[in-house]
Amino acid sequence: MKKLTMILISILLISPCFLSAAEPQEALISKAKAEGKVTYYANITAIEPVMEAFTKKYGVRGEYTRVSTDKFVATVATEHEAGKLMADVLQAPIPILDILKAKGVLASYKSPAASDYPKWTSKDEKIQIFGIEYIALIYNRELVKPMDVPKKYEDLTDPKWRGKIVMANPTTHATTISWLVGLKELVFSTEDAWMKFVTGLAANKPMFVSSFGPTPAPIESGEKLIGISMPKYILTKAPAPLDWARVEQPLLGTPRGMSITTKAPHPNAARLFFDYWLSKESAKILAEKVGEYVLSSGVFPPINGIDKARVQPIRELSDDEIRHWAAEFKKIF
Amino acid sequence: MSRSLSIYGTRRALTPILIVMVGFLTICPVAMLLLGSFSEGLGAFGTFTLEKYIKSYTDPELIDIIVNTLVFIVGSALVATSLALFLAYLNTRSNIPFKFLFQIISIVPMMIPHILFAVSWALLLNPSNGLINLLLKQMFNLEHSPFNIYSLPGMILVEGLLDLPVAYLIIAPAMASFDISLEESSKVCGSSNLRTLRKITLPILRPAILASITLVAIRSLESFAVPSALGMPGRVYLLSTHIYRIIATGFSADYGKAAAVGMSALAASITLIVLYRHLTSEREKYVTISSRGYRPALIDLHGWKVPLFIIVALLCFTLIVLPVLVLLYTSFVPYSMVPSFKAFGMMSLKHWLSILKDPVSLLSLKNSLFLGIVGATLGVILTFFVSYTIVKVRTPASGILESLSFLSFSFPGIVIGVGFMWFFVRTPLYATLGSLLIGYIATYLPYGIRPLTSAFVQIHRDLEESSRVCGGGMFYTLRRIVVPLLIPGIVSAWILMASMFVRELSVSVVLSRPGNEVLAVQILRFAEDGLWGKLSALGILMILASTTLVVLASIVGTRLTKLRGEREGV
Numbered sequence: 074m075k076k077l078t079m080i081l082i083s084i085l086l087i088s089p090c091f092l093s094a095a096e097p098q099e100a101l102i103s104k105a106k107a108e109g110k111v112t113y114y115a116n117i118t119a120i121e122p123v124m125e126a127f128t129k130k131y132g133v134r135g136e137y138t139r140v141s142t143d144k145f146v147a148t149v150a151t152e153h154e155a156g157k158l159m160a161d162v163l164q165a166p167i168p169i170l171d172i173l174k175a176k177g178v179l180a181s182y183k184s185p186a187a188s189d190y191p192k193w194t195s196k197d198e199k200i201q202i203f204g205i206e207y208i209a210l211i212y213n214r215e216l217v218k219p220m221d222v223p224k225k226y227e228d229l230t231d232p233k234w235r236g237k238i239v240m241a242n243p244t245t246h247a248t249t250i251s252w253l254v255g256l257k258e259l260v261f262s263t264e265d266a267w268m269k270f271v272t273g274l275a276a277n278k279p280m281f282v283s284s285f286g287p288t289p290a291p292i293e294s295g296e297k298l299i300g301i302s303m304p305k306y307i308l309t310k311a312p313a314p315l316d317w318a319r320v321e322q323p324l325l326g327t328p329r330g331m332s333i334t335t336k337a338p339h340p341n342a343a344r345l346f347f348d349y350w351l352s353k354e355s356a357k358i359l360a361e362k363v364g365e366y367v368l369s370s371g372v373f374p375p376i377n378g379i380d381k382a383r384v385q386p387i388r389e390l391s392d393d394e395i396r397h398w399a400a401e402f403k404k405i406f
Numbered sequence: 407m408s409r410s411l412s413i414y415g416t417r418r419a420l421t422p423i424l425i426v427m428v429g430f431l432t433i434c435p436v437a438m439l440l441l442g443s444f445s446e447g448l449g450a451f452g453t454f455t456l457e458k459y460i461k462s463y464t465d466p467e468l469i470d471i472i473v474n475t476l477v478f479i480v481g482s483a484l485v486a487t488s489l490a491l492f493l494a495y496l497n498t499r500s501n502i503p504f505k506f507l508f509q510i511i512s513i514v515p516m517m518i519p520h521i522l523f524a525v526s527w528a529l530l531l532n533p534s535n536g537l538i539n540l541l542l543k544q545m546f547n548l549e550h551s552p553f554n555i556y557s558l559p560g561m562i563l564v565e566g567l568l569d570l571p572v573a574y575l576i577i578a579p580a581m582a583s584f585d586i587s588l589e590e591s592s593k594v595c596g597s598s599n600l601r602t603l604r605k606i607t608l609p610i611l612r613p614a615i616l617a618s619i620t621l622v623a624i625r626s627l628e629s630f631a632v633p634s635a636l637g638m639p640g641r642v643y644l645l646s647t648h649i650y651r652i653i654a655t656g657f658s659a660d661y662g663k664a665a666a667v668g669m670s671a672l673a674a675s676i677t678l679i680v681l682y683r684h685l686t687s688e689r690e691k692y693v694t695i696s697s698r699g700y701r702p703a704l705i706d707l708h709g710w711k712v713p714l715f716i717i718v719a720l721l722c723f724t725l726i727v728l729p730v731l732v733l734l735y736t737s738f739v740p741y742s743m744v745p746s747f748k749a750f751g752m753m754s755l756k757h758w759l760s761i762l763k764d765p766v767s768l769l770s771l772k773n774s775l776f777l778g779i780v781g782a783t784l785g786v787i788l789t790f791f792v793s794y795t796i797v798k799v800r801t802p803a804s805g806i807l808e809s810l811s812f813l814s815f816s817f818p819g820i821v822i823g824v825g826f827m828w829f830f831v832r833t834p835l836y837a838t839l840g841s842l843l844i845g846y847i848a849t850y851l852p853y854g855i856r857p858l859t860s861a862f863v864q865i866h867r868d869l870e871e872s873s874r875v876c877g878g879g880m881f882y883t884l885r886r887i888v889v890p891l892l893i894p895g896i897v898s899a900w901i902l903m904a905s906m907f908v909r910e911l912s913v914s915v916v917l918s919r920p921g922n923e924v925l926a927v928q929i930l931r932f933a934e935d936g937l938w939g940k941l942s943a944l945g946i947l948m949i950l951a952s953t954t955l956v957v958l959a960s961i962v963g964t965r966l967t968k969l970r971g972e973r974e975g976v
Binding site (some may be wrong): 112118119121136137138139141142143144145146147148150151152154155159166167169172175206236237244245246247250281282283284285286287288289290292293294296297306309310311312313315339392395396399 | 449455524532534535536556634635638639640650651653655656657658659661671740742743744752766824828831832836837915916919920931933934936937938
C-alpha cells in the first residue's frame with residue numbers, strides 16, 4: 074500500500090514535467106483551431122460520441138464520413154488520384170490501409186499517445202492499430218438454457234443447432250472469412266480438427282446475412298438462437314437478451330488501424346485528432362458508448378466478462394487469400 | 407410561311423439538344439464504368455485488359471445465376487403489372503367504393519425503403535418464427551411452416567409488390583384517358599364486359615402494359631434490397647447479389663470487374679427497350695384521345711362489387727397496413743421482438759427521441775426533401791421534352807434518345823454510384839448536393855419518361871395540328887393543348903421521381919459527404935449497426951415526407967384537371 078502511495082506521489086511530482094513536454098501541444102491546438110475542422114473517413118460505425126467530445130474539447134469540428142469496407146479503397150483511391158481527397162485521417166481494416174499505403178495515400182506519423190498501446194500495434198510509421206473488431210458466439214439468453222451454451226467453438230457443430238444459427242456470409246464477408254481462417258491458425262490444434270468444425274458448422278445450415286449488422290436482430294427475435302457476431306451488440310442493443318458464450322478458447326478479431334493522409338487538407342487538426350483518438354479519454358468513450366474492444370491499457374467495454382477474455386488479433390489476410398478461402402467456403406457451405 | 411418554318415426548326419433542333427443533354431447525363435458514368443471494366447487495377451484509367459471479362463464470364467456459377475435472375479425479373483414484372491391492371495381498371499373504370507384506397511395502395515409501397523419492406527416480410531413469413539407461419543401452424547396443426555420467404559417465389563412476391571406503384575403509375579393514366587366509344591361499340595355489338603375487356607380494352611392498353619413490364623423488369627434486374635435481404639439467407643443468388651459478391655469479397659473491391667458483369671444487365675435492358683419499341687412501333691394504333699370528346703364511363707360491377715372490394719382491401723392490408731404496422735411496432739420496441747405482452751409492455755419513445763435529437767438525421771431529412779422537390783421538378787421538365795420528342799418527333803434520332811435515357815438506369819445500382827463518383831471527382835461538383843441532384847435525375851430518367859410517353863402516345867396529332875393551323879407556335883401548342891391533356895401523366899412522373907429521390911440509395915451512398923447526408927444513407931448506417939428501431943423511426947419520417955409530397959402533387963393535379971374540365975365545359 075505504501076509503495077502504491079509512493080508511486081502516486083512520484084507521478085504527481087513528475088506530472089509537471091509532462092505538462093512542459095506537452096507544451097508544443099498548445100501550439101498544435103491553436104494551429105488546428107485555425108484550420109477549423111478535421112475530416113475522418115472511417116469504417117467503424119456509431120462513433121459520433123467521440124467526434125462530439127473532440128469538437129467540444131478543442132473547438133475544432135470533427136466531421137465523420139462512414140465509408141463501408143467495400144467502397145473504402147474505391148472512394149479514397151479515386152479522390153486521391155484526382156487530388157481531391159477530403160479525409161485528413163483514415164480508419165479501416167489493416168489490409169485496406171496496406172493497399173492505400175502502396176498507393177502513397179498514407180503519411181508517417183508517430184503519435185505521442187501511442188506509448189499507451191502494446192508495441193505490436195505500431196505496425197509501422199504509417200499505420201497505428203488501436204482496437205480489435207472482436208467476434209464471439211452471441212446467443213439469446215432467454216431461449217438458450219445455460220447448460221446448452223457452447224463452451225468451446227466445436228459445440229456449435231452439435232446437431233441441436235441445426236437451422237438455429239445466423240452468420241455473415243462466409244463466401245463474401247472478409248471478417249468472417251478471416252475469423253474462420255484465424256481459428257485454423259490460432260485455435261485448433263490440427264487442420265483436420267478445424268475442417269471438422271467448419272464442415273460441422275456448414276452441416277447445421279446457418280442462415281447467411283450480408284455482414285455483422287443484420288446478425289443480432291434474428292437472435293433477439295428468436296428467429297435464430299445463436300450467431301457468429303460481435304459482443305458490442307450486447308451493449309448497443311441493450312436491453313435485448315443477448316449474451317456471449319464464454320468459450321475456453323480465445324476470442325479472435327481483425328485489427329482496426331488508422332493513419333493520417335499525405336495531402337491532409339488540415340494537417341495539424343489531423344494530428345490533434347489522431348492523438349485524441351488514441352487517448353484514454355477517447356478510448357473510454359469508444360469502449361463504453363460504442364462497445365469497441367480498444368487496446369489502450371486497462372480500458373474495456375462494459376460487457377460482463379470481456380475484461381477477462383483473451384482477445385487475439387488475426388493475422389491479416391491478403392486479398393488473394395480471402396478470395397481463395399471464399400471459394401473454398403463456397404464449396405463447403 | 408416563315409412561322410411554320412420556325413416551328414419546324416424548333417422541333418428539329420429539339421432532338422439533338424436533348425440527345426446532347428441526356429447523353430451527357432447518362433453516358434458519363436457508364437463510360438467511366440466501361441473504361442474501368444477494360445482497365446487493369448482498380449481505377450477507371452489503367453492499361454487495357456480483357457481479363458475482367460474473361461474471368462467474370464467463365465465463372466461456372468453464372469448460368470444458374472442468369473436463370474434465377476430471369477425467373478425473378480419476369481415473375482416480378484408479371485406480378486406487378488397484373489396487379490396494377492386489376493387495380494387501375496377497378497379504380498378508373500368501375501363503381502367500386504372507397505376509391506381513395508387505390509391512390510394509397512399504388513403509392514405507399516414506393517415510399518417504404520425497400521430494405522425495410524423486405525425485412526418486414528421476413529418477420530411475417532420466415533420459416534422459423536414468421537408471424538403468419540406461426541399462426542397457420544397453430545390453426546391447422548402443421549408440423550412445418552407453410553411459407554418460406556427466403557426463396558425465389560418469396561422474392562418475386564415482395565419485389566412485385568414493391569414495383570406495383572411503378573406499374574400502376576404507368577397504367578392508370580393510360581386507363582384514365584381511354585376513348586369510351588371503342589368499348590361502347592363493342593358492347594353495342596353484343597359483347598359482354600369481360601369480352602370487351604379482353605378484346606378491346608387490353609389490346610388498346612398494350613403500350614402501357616408493355617411499358618410497365620419493361621420498366622419493372624429493368625427495375626428488378628438492378629434491385630438489390632430484396633435479393634440481398636431475402637435471397638442471401640436462402641442462398642438464392644441473382645445478378646445483383648453476384649455483383650455484390652464480386653465487390654464485397656476481399657478488401658480491394660474491383661468495380662471494373664463488377665462493371666464487366668453489369669454490362670450484361672445493360673445489354674439485357676437495351677434488348678428489352680428495343681423489343682418494346684418494336685412491339686409498339688405502329689403508334690397510331692394506340693391513339694385514343696382524338697379531337698372528339700372523351701370521358702371514360704364507369705362500369706357497374708353489380709354483384710361483384712363486394713367480393714372485388716374484399717380483394718382490394720386485402721391487398722391494401724398486406725401491402726400497406728401490415729408492413730407499416732411492422733415498422734411502427736419496430737420503432738417502439740427496444741429491440742427485435744415477436745409481438746407479445748412483454749413486447750407491448752416494453753414499448754417506449756426511445757428511438758423516436760434519439761432520431762429527433764440527432765442533427766444528422768434531421769439534416770438528411772431536409773436534404774432529401776430538397777432533392778425530392780427540386781429534383782423531380784427539373785426531372786419532369788427534362789423528361790417532358792424527351793418524351794415529346796420520342797413520341798411526336800419521330801426521327802431515328804429519337805430512338806437513340808430513348809435508349810440513352812435508360813443507360814444509367816439499367817446499370818446495377820451498386821455499381822452505377824461508383825461510375826458517378828469516377829466522373830464527378832473530375833468536376834467541381836464533387837461531394838456537393840448538386841452532384842446528387844444530377845446523379846438522381848440522370849439515373850431515374852425512365853421514371854419520368856415512361857409515364858409521360860405512355861400518356862403522349864394517346865394524344866392524336868390532329869389536336870396539335872389543329873392548334874398549329876390556327877397559328878399556335880410549338881410552345882403555345884404544348885402549353886395550351888398538350889400539357890393540359892397530360893396532367894395525369896405529369897403528376898405520375900413527378901410522384902415517381904420525387905418519392906424515388908427521397909429514398910435514393912445507390913448514387914447517394916457513394917456521393918454523400920458531411921453536410922449533404924440524405925435519408926437513405928442515414929438509414930443504411932443504422933442498418934449496418936443493426937439498429938432496426940432507429941431505422942424504422944427514420945423510415946416512418948421518410949414515408950411521411952414522401953406522402954406529403956405525393957399528396958401535394960395529387961391535389962395540384964386534381965385542381966388542374968378540374969380547371970380544364972370547367973374550361974371545356976364553358
